[in-house]
């Protein structure tokens with residue numbers, strides 16, 4: 001098969017690779033229906049998180065099970081499945097408490113920007129849809145694999161409740177689906193921080209009630225103006241930079257909640273500042289597996305259409321252009337079809 005490899009900064013190649021095979025009896029092989037480029041793929045792409053050797057790319061996936069190992073019992077060939085970017089056994093204490101992305105047997109998934117993918121711990125990792133879906137819903141199902149699951153975790157970790165005032169920092173795909181998630185959880189006011197008109201439009205479609213274009217401390221001032229000088233109940237930090245993190249903490253009311261789901265790069269917090277901010281902090285790699293059954297249901301029943309975040313669709317063979325378009329912010333998120 002041909003698959004996507006990153007060789008170094010801005011050097012993405014779609015090249016001949018060995019077909020993945022079943023290595024462990026708990027593995028499954030998936031025939032990919034659609035894959036995509038993640039915001040977190042841009043960190044190594046830009047050389048900010050350097051790689052030491054050519055690396056297979058892609059960790060968001062859905063498709064048809066082609067083959068399973070001898071120990072796999074619940075997942076069957078022919079099923080359409082969605083899985084998370086971390087494989088998990090779904091039985092250990094961390095999985096049972098809803099933190100599958102900290103599974104004691106977790107393995108990271110790589111190489112999903114290809115026609116075939118090996119998924120370890122198939123029974124614990126993959127969730128099957130009720131039937132093989134129509135082509136129209138595949139993009140929305142694909143978002144459940146990471147970007148929607150991560151937005152959902154952002155809203156959950158920020159304790160979004162019915163009637164809450166919510167701020168979302170970051171207008172990338174995760175931020176936008178954080179808005180959708182907050183709306184599903186009953187937030188009354190959702191303030192999106194974005195200065196890009198296309199993204200503002202999608203933010204409103206997903207449920208944002210207000211838009212703030214200012215950033216940093218100026219952005220914080222605007223949030224304070226809009227919340228009687230107090231700050232928001234729940235703030236979702238969906239970027240991973242120092243500026244975004246401080247903007248999030250300073251926009252939150254005393255007693256409020258900040259979630260952080262963007263992989264941090266260069267973020268440092270001062271103990272003094274945290275002490276006096278009086279906010280709850282919770283974040284990390286989203287336990288997507290925990291939310292998959294619920295998210296698949298919402299998509300399957302037509303209650304949400306998170307697939308709208310894909311504003312560029314390319315054949316897998318043009319994956320390099322998919323990265324370029326996101327790097328240059330010409331695209332919010334690139335969908336790749338084999």
Ligand SMILES: [Zn+2]
Pocket residue numbers: 088089090091092093094095096100102103104105
């Ligand atoms: Zn586990």
